[in-house]
Amino acid sequence: MxxxxxxxxxxxxxxxxxxxxxxxxxxxxxxxxxxxxxxxxxxxxxxxxxxxxxxxxxxxxxxxxxxxxxxxxxxxxxxxxxxxxxxxxxxxxxxxxxxxxxxxxxxxxxxxxxxxxxxxxxxxxxxxxxxxxxxxxxxxxxxxxxxxKPFGHDFESAKELNDQLTATFNEDQIYRIDHYLGKEMIQNISAIRFGNNIWESLWNNRYISNIQVTLSEKLGVEERAVYYDNSGALRDMVQNHILQILSLLTMDQPVEFTEKDIDVEKVKALRSLRPLKPEEVATNFVRGQYGADGDVQAYRNEDKINPDSNTDSFVAGKIMIDNFRWSGVPFYVRTGKRLADKFTRIDVVFKRPIVNIFNHDDVRANDDADAHLAPNVLTINVEPTEGVELQMNAKNVGQGFATTPVKLNFAHDSAATANSPEAYERLLHDALNGDATNFTHWKEVAYSWKFVDVIQKYWDEHTPDFPNYRPGSMGPTASDELLAKDGHEWVYKS
Missing domain, CATH: 3.40.50.720 (NAD(P)-binding Rossmann-like Domain)
Known part of the structure; x- marks a missing residue:
């Protein structure tokens, strides 16, 4: 054939x-x-x-x-x-x-x-x-x-745009492209979860402490300055890429691995996002804008950027999902320009063992969190390295039973990644096949905008103290404090 x-x-x-x-x-x-x-x-x-x-x-x-x-x-x-x-x-x-x-x-x-x-x-x-x-x-x-993208600037503009398109095309004829959904390791999320009972049986609030999603960019706005200054990191990255990744991480197993069944489960996950009240935005989301450092000029001094701009070049947030599987588990997300490096990763942090029977001398001498066993962390490296990493505890070499975190790694070899399809190639092929599994459907877009609009509206009504982070860092200190007040910390630190 x-x-x-x-x-x-x-x-x-x-x-x-x-x-x-x-x-x-x-x-x-x-x-x-x-x-x-x-x-x-x-x-x-x-x-x-x-x-x-x-x-x-x-x-x-x-x-x-x-x-x-x-x-x-x-x-x-x-x-x-x-x-x-x-x-x-x-x-x-x-x-x-x-x-x-x-x-x-x-x-x-x-x-x-x-x-x-x-x-x-x-x-x-x-x-x-x-x-x-x-x-x-x-x-x-x-x-x-x-x-x-962008598919709208908020929910109302997105709905207007969708109404215009659906006057000509049916929903099953519309392919809203999100190139992150064409990336190898984003597509691997479903295989890792539903193809391995060891993970799917633990993929819930009984065993997971928190999940972290980081989309980090090293460069500034570059040639996208005009668009970016009218958008910002929240609209440009959180509303689409990050919430799409979150839907894949949190959805329940579909009846079959088909476009229709996957869309049903993704929509259910996005419907379960806990909506923020305006007064909750400041305690659950952090925004930032980079300043100058050495040869790197501040965001407001970039070419074609408004010198009084309050556009966010960084966002970090705590998202809660109100359903049986995820109740009580915080999802921490962050993304920004001029950060320490360019990478995308997902860190699934599992709960620590309740009792630490090892490291007795350390426990007696240091009765604090550092004396506990390190958490298991499953890291999905999306880019530039493509692979999976598992942090687990093992006995230290030598006398005694002190433990230390060790890492098990799997990474696609360079030959495999060099010959694998680039995201746009995958998605164009899917469109030719009439398969919209890895495209965004209208209900997903709608629920994403409804969640983000509350945050954006609050920010529009409150003047930020910008700039508030140094280029080459991982964003404002408030981003670290967002996790610290829950007793957590970012797995990746610059």
Whole structure:
């Protein structure tokens, strides 16, 4: 049975950075692996008056780092067509329809169409409306739309955007991309939990003390300054990536490993998030903004950033989930710019043994928490290292029975990770297969925004004391205090 996928891709924003850095290389890798062969075509659209020849040159340049066979690259690029397009002009959609129908016949695409909206969200509704009104959707084959974040700025704007999209597409035709859901070790969460009874039997409030999720970035805002200053870490990272990871960590086992059943369990988990009252925000969430340090300038001095900006470049929070499995277990999350290093990790901290029968001399001399056995910690390293690490207690070498924490490690070898699909490649392949398991569904988006909106509203009404952390650190000291007042600490420390 052939693994070839048949479709016409139309990329709105085909000249942009996302298309050149992520989409074209990912499509090429699918081409190299035989998922795309002869029966596919790509239309790139944007305002720029490019020719097909110039567009092919851009495609070729975007693949330079792959060191691919030039003949294969040229053959791949021949499947790409460019149309200068104003998304607000109905006449341009008539031209787009004619080109789409021509390519459908030329490449035998069977009416299968994927529309990728790699543009600002304020154009999503306009594009969807014209795709319907100008009859660009096909009655045969499939019609799917892939959209990038941000999906709204709050719940109300997200709902408005969703209403615009669902006027043209059904929910099962909408693929809201969250590239974290395409990462190898994020997809491994379900395998680790539900494929190993040793973990799933302990995956509850009887045995887990707390769970920590850290998405750390070493760089500043860079070229995303304009977008970021209108968003901040809470909207940019917590509302989507972190709450999606949390839903995978906390959902109950689905009846089957299918898109529908997984979505049901993720929605139940997000519905169980304990909503914060406005007066609880300050005691459960910490925001930060980096200052200057040496050659690194402060956030407010970055290019294109408002010098009076109160936008958060760091967020840490304590999230509670009110259901039978997780009642009483705090979930600590943090993310930020200009931190100690770039990495993503999940630390599952298990409860300590109630009685420590070892280290008697230490216990008598130091009657405090440090005399207790170290907790077991399961760490899921998402990036840059991909793997799993378990901290457990073992006897120290030598006389006596003093214990010490030791670590068992598993990491994917470099050859495996080098040949594994990049997140966008995985997700594009899923979209071709009609599998939205690793995409975000509307109810998930809705519950995430409802949780985050309370925090953002409180912050908008209270002036912060910024800047409040040094570049190269792991954020404000209040982030450490957030855990300390519960008797916990971050597993990762800079």
């Amino acid at each position: 052939s693994k070839e996928k048949i479709a016409l891709f139309t990329i709105f924003g085909g000249t942009g950075d996302l298309a050149q850095r992520k989409l074209y290389p990912s499509l090429f890798k699918l081409y190299q692996k035989g998922y795309l062969q002869e029966h596919f075509a790509v239309i790139g659209t944007a305002r720029r008056p490019w020719t097909n020849e110039h567009y092919h040159g851009v495609i070729t340049d975007s693949l330079a780092s792959l060191n691919a066979d030039p003949a294969m690259v040229a053959k791949f690029a021949d499947h790409f067509y460019y149309q200068s397009h104003d998304v607000t002009d109905a006449q341009h959609y008539i031209t787009l329809k004619k080109l789409s129908e021509k390519l459908d016949a030329q490449y035998g695409l069977e009416g299968n169409r994927i529309f990728y909206l790699a543009m600002a969200p304020n154009f999503f509704g306009t594009i969807a409306q014209h795709l319907r009104s100008e009859n660009i959707l096909t009655p045969n084959g499939f019609n799917r739309v892939i959209i990038e």
